[in-house]
Amino acid sequence: MDQNEAPLLDALADYHRLDRYGFTPPGHRQGRGADPRSLEVMGSDPFRSDVLSTAGVDDRKSSGGYLSKAEELMAEAVGADKAFFSTCGSSLSVKASILAVTKGSGDLLIGRDAHKSVVAGIILSGLQPRWIRPQWDRDLHIAHPPSPEEVEKMWQRYPDAAAALITSPTPYGTCADIQKIAEICHSRGKPLIIDEAWGAHLPFHDRLPTWAMDAGADICVVSVHKMGMGFEQGSVYHLQGSLVDPVRLSQCADLLSTTSANVMIYAAIDGWRRKMALEGQAALEKTLTLAGNVRTGLDALDGLHVLGPELVRAEASHDFDPLHILIDVSELGISGYQAADWLRDKCRLDVGLNDHRRIEATLSQSDDDKTTARLLEGMRQLIDAAPDMPEPAKVELPAPEDLEMETVLLPRDAFFGPVENVPAEEAAGRIAAEQLTPYPPGVPAILPGERINAAVVEYLRTGTAAGMVLPDPADPTVKTIRVVAHQRDQ
Ligand SMILES: Cc1ncc(COP(=O)(O)O)c(C=O)c1O
Structure with missing residues (x-):
């Protein structure tokens, strides 16, 4: 195939060139009726390109086949048998993958450091999760892939x-030994799904950790908006081999997805694939060099430590993506929460992951010396400001074994059955009926169906007091926790 082509982008260009007009959604009619303030803030271009996929960019029978051609080009570019685009994030793609490999009941082996969307897939599917222990780093309080x-x-x-x-890379950039894990699964004739939401760029450079399809996974899910350069919500799930039925997989995605896919998300995935297929290796080479310089520059600053080699060792992870710049700020006497808030407030810089002692900046090919100079300068200013910041509230960190609570009820039954809200101090011993997920990174500390223990409640209570954000529980302040009502909790 000709990787120079971008069928969805070309079809969108034709739509504009031919001056098509639809008496169909979207009702803003390419911006004609859009709110003036929205046009002023966002410009008219997003509205102009927001057109229907079928009976819009393509005809009502999709006879141009633009989407399927774009997906075939993607599969070829990354070496998968098939690629499917989604406009509902990896959150949809992982759920579809879970549904596709199961028959509506039974067990699924899952690394316990899974993202909350994986847990959502478990709740929706009614499956019994069998949690695989991650490799806990007791000193750093980080979970690496199993x-x-x-x-x-x-x-x-x-x-x-x-x-x-298995999740690989983790939001910290640490990676599993996918090849060995795939061999283990395949020796039993079972498929391996890799949640590679953070790995969209991996297929395009040989010095990055091995991309899941090359390592033998059956399904691999990526978020194009994270380490790639598509719009938010753009995701691709890739498939290879014969252990998963491609029709079942795409029908499971169809059960969950919108019938009004955003063409701009599709087109941006198409354009990104084209760019990566043509110049990904060279572009990523530059980004890797940039990342090396930024890591050295930050690590040389007093009070900062950039994590690197300690993330890859026998008892930690198999591999590591250096574009995740994980910075330990604890020597400054502040928490990652304080650092993240201060950088946003004073330097207008946002960072991704933040916790009791770290913040993380991820670099992409869009970064250059100018953008990273802002990061370095921001961190220098943070170092100067740190002595005047209040002492961070102490977070009571649980031991790894405390984080492995027993699942005593199917997550679906715990979530959908009768529930009650109890004061947090009375929650230990009860069965959780909701997810409680520190975000970012989005790995639930408590899941529906787990018997809650006091150490994890204390972690979440002290964590939220220190700045941790929990977007999903009924009470984000963790004064109360939603648990399975007593008559079902034995
Ligand atoms: C490991 C992992 N899987 C899945 C997702 C969901 O991805 P998306 O935001 O594209 O829905 C995330 C998002 O942060 C993630 O970190």
Whole structure:
């Protein structure tokens, strides 16, 4: 195939060139009726390109086949058998993948450091999660992807499970030994799903961690908006081999997705694939060099430590993506929450992941010396300002074993059954009926169906007091927790 082509982009260009007009949604009619203030703030271009996919960019029968051609080009560019575009984020793609490998009931092996969208897939599917222990770093309080040995152990305990699902890279950039894990799954004839939401760029440079399809995974989900350069919500799920039925997979996505896909999200994925296929290796080479310089520059600043080698070692992860710049600010006597708030307030800089002692900046190919100079300058100013900041509130960090609570009820039953809200101090021993997820990174500390323990409640209570954000529980302040009502909780 000719990777120079971008069929969706070309079709959108034709739509404009031919002056098509639809008596169809979207009702703003390419901006004609849009709110003037919206036009002033966003410009007219987003409205102009917001057109229908079928009976819009393509005809009512999709006879141009632009979307499927764009997906074929993507699959070829990254070496998958098939690629499917989604406009509902990896959140949809992981749910569709979970539904596709199961038959509506049974077990699924999942690394416990899974994103909340994976848990949502478990709740919706009614499956029994069998949690695979991640590699906990007790000193850094970080979970790395599970080792192949842990995966093998879980297959021995649950040989009938439908599949295994592993997150790699994690939001910290640490990666699993996907090749070995895939071999273990395949020796039992079972598929491996990799949640590679943070790995859209991996196929396009040989010095980045191995991309899941090359390592033998069956399904791999990526967010194009995270480490790629598409619009928010753009995701691709890739498939290879014969263990997962492609029709089932796309029909499961169809169950969950919108019938009004945003063409701009599709077109941006198409354009990004074209750019990466043509110049990804060279562009990423520059970004890797930039990342190396930024890492060295930040690490040389007094009071900062950029995590690197300690994230890749026998008891930690198999590999690491250096574009995740994870900065420990604890020596400054402040928390990651304080650092993130201060950088936004005083330097107009936002960072991604933040926790009791770290912040993380992710670099993309859009960054250059100018953008990273802002980061370095912001961090220098933060170092100067830190002595005047209040002492951070102490977060009571649980031991890894405390984070592995027993799942005593199917997450679906716990979530949808009768619930009650109890004071947090009375929650220990009760079965959770909701997710409580520190965000970012979005890995739930408590899941529906788990028997809550006091250490995790204390972590979340002290965490929120220190600046942690929990977007999903009924009471984000964690004064109360939603648990399974007593008559079902035995
Ligand atoms: C590991 C992981 N999986 C899935 C998702 C969901 O991705 P999206 O935001 O594209 O829906 C995220 C988002 O942060 C994530 O970190």
